[in-house]
Amino acid sequence: MREDTCFVITGLIPANKDYMLPLLDLYKDVKNKILSTWEDQPWLEVFERNGFRVILNEYPIYKNSTNYQTVCIREGCIVAEELGFKYVIRMRTDLICNDITKFLNSMPLDNNKLCVLGFVQTHTFYIIDFFMGGLTQEMLKIFNKEQTEDDVRFVEQYWMEEYFGKTLTYEDAKNNINTCYDIFNENKVEMTLLTKHWSLILVQYCSQYFFRH
16 A cells, blocks of 8 residues: 555544444555544544544534534644645545555545545536545645534535635536546445445446536
């Protein structure tokens, strides 16, 4: 595995071992891994014993979905930068893939664009937020600021509009963001969300008509 890249895994840790054990197993051979979560979560000592650098965060003042995610990602990326990692791949605590080495090696990080699975076109155009990879400094630009209570934008819209300084367009995405859907398909990388009943993300979720890459 490449030594310039760190996984930053963020989110809640379910108390059920059926969710915790697959996460430990997924990253068992990954050296560079940070778990950025909340100070009241279970199993923290177990993750530390299994090689995770654990970052404990205080909950945001304004508690919404955007800020819950932003705080954990930002604090994990700060530590990754302090440790000297050039790239960060942000993952969710409930996201499991079939081969983490293929996942990492398939991601086109080296042209310094952001990496996401793909995009959704509904009433607006936005990224699919299962994971995100990129230069650590760029990731910190995306997740540096918490959302205010009067801001009603949904999570992905908020992140991208704050990062680009305007509404995300397809041209912005094409020029600045890599999509991983095709290369994951080619390399037989598949993902599932433990907390959802979507089954296979590439085969099922991404077959919906509004998915684009």
